[in-house]
Amino acid sequence: MNVLEINEIGKFIRKVRKERGLRLEDLSDNHISTATISNIERGVPHVNKDKVLYLMGKLDLDLSEIPQMMDKESENLESMQLKFTAIETMIKVGKVARALTLLSGIPESMFSRHQATVHLLKGKCYIQKGDWKKAERELSEAIRLAQQDPSSQKTNLEASIYDQLAYCRSAQSNWEQALKFVERGLEVLREDADRFNQIKYNLKMKQVVYLEKLGRVDEALKSLDDLWGSIPHIQDKDVVLNLYALRADLFRRMRLHRDSVRYAREGIRLAVNSRYFNEMFKLWTTLGSVYTELSNFDDAETCFEFVLELEDQISDRHELLRAYCSLGRLYLLQGKTDQSREILEQAIKWGKSLKDHWQLNVALLLMGRLLKKTGNLSEAIKYLLQAVLVAEERQFYQNVWLGYYELADCYEQLGKVEEFREATELMYQAQRHLNCEESLFSSW
Incomplete structure (x- = not known):
């Protein structure tokens, strides 16, 4: 034995x-x-x-009955895997209620063997609903059960669960914890288990995303360079397209606009005739943002007009929110104040409902700038105070500084000396949290 x-x-x-x-x-x-x-x-x-x-x-x-029982169990396992694949597909296409019903209806005799997978799928359901607390509760239970089940190591289930936990935290703009979950996922990943390369490349790609979000651009670019050579071996086209989108966005942040445009366009060419709408959406949004920064507003508008054509195909609402913020900024720079306000109002609404604190903060700052530009200083102050509150709660110190800078400008124009002095003092306190002065302006 x-x-x-x-x-x-x-x-x-x-x-x-x-x-x-x-x-x-x-x-x-x-x-x-x-x-x-x-x-x-x-x-x-x-x-x-x-x-x-x-x-x-x-x-x-009877010990002699074990082989026959194992054959029967193998058939049951294949049936359950098929059922789980069907349920996961339902989750991806938005039929969350039906997926939860099917998960709740799994017989106890089968549930006991697949508890970790069931909790993982329930976690994915709540992710789709944006209920992060329930999602994390289900995923934490899935981790506990996966650690107790030796068979889960054969499928790298634990690493997959950490991947989902990372997404939960990133959706709440907690990129530090998201990065830790990704790193933990890479630690528990087993090379001799199923789906090793698929999970590894996905986790490595997200590691780049979260490093970039944390402002650790050099580390993000180094990790991306390490991963770039593996592109010919990556079977998931969505991962490959995400890598192109990341490279384009990193070069945009580094003000290497020509390189950014090149990689965005290469990624777009790869995405032609595919149905990877989320990845295509990111590439076009990044390209539009680069053209905005180059003051090439006509090409930027062409990009964003195409982005809006894809709106109904996008499942990642956070990416859609990012595009709306970028478009709102473009309209602001073009002087199209009515269009900018309409877009930014929608972005603020989505930012609050999705609990996407970063994009909500950006949308509030842009709305404050827009209202200040049109002379509505009192209304601008209301939005800027909301922006500062969000930024302080999430420790977005770049945007705390920017918010108080805009507020100080409003107070100075209104002749409110005491409020102006207080805003400038708070600007100084925010600046102390920043590593270098150049980072102050990176988000603009």
Whole structure:
């Protein structure tokens, strides 16, 4: 009886015990303890073979029946994997309620073998609904169960769960914790398990995203360079397109606009005739932003007009919100104040509903600038105070500084000396949190 057999036998014993409604205490006696039974069920390799046979005898299980039971279990496993694939597809296309119903209807006899996967899928359901607390609760339970189940290591399930936890935190603009979850996912990833390359490249790609969000641009670019050579081996086209979008955006932040345009256009060419709308959307949004920064407003508007054509195809509402903020800024620079206000009002509404604190903060700052530009100083102050509040709560110190700068300008124009002095003092306090003066203006 080797380690693999003990592991499989332990699963069958647990399954039979659960089906019969027996507790560990119901099977323990002077010859076998509850701890030993638990070790057998978990496939602990050092368990005495005689103890295993003794426990099987108590359950009227015959060792010779195990191969047949394993074949049957293999068929059941394939059926469950098919069911899980169908449920995951439903989640992706937005049929979350139906997916949750199917997950709740899984028989207890099958649920006990796939608890970690069920909780992972429930977590994905709540992610789709934007209920981050429930999502993280389900995913945390999935982690706990995956760590107890040796079979989950064969599928790199734990790494996949950390990937989803990272997304939850990033959606709440907690990029520091998102990065930690990604790094933990890479730590637990097993090269000898299923989907190794697929999960690795996805986690590495997100590592670049979160480093960039944290302003660690040099580290992000280095990680991206390390990953870039693997592109020919990456089978997931959405990951490849995301890498092009990231490279374009990083070069944009570094003011290397020519390189940014080149990679954005290369990515767009790769995306032609594909249905990777989210990735295509990112590429066009980045290209539009680059043209905006180059004051090439006509080309920028062409990009954003195409972006809006894709709006109904986009499942990632955070990317849509980012595009609206970029378009609102373009209209502001063009002097199209009515269009800018309409777009930014929608962006603020989405930012609040999605709890996307970064884009909400950007939209509020832009709205404040717009109102200041049109002479509505009192109304501008209301939006700028909201922007500062969000930025301070999330420690977006660049935008705290920018918010107080805009407020100081408003107060000076209104002749409010005390408020002006207070705003400039708070600007100084925000500046102390920043590493260098150049970072003050990067978000603009």
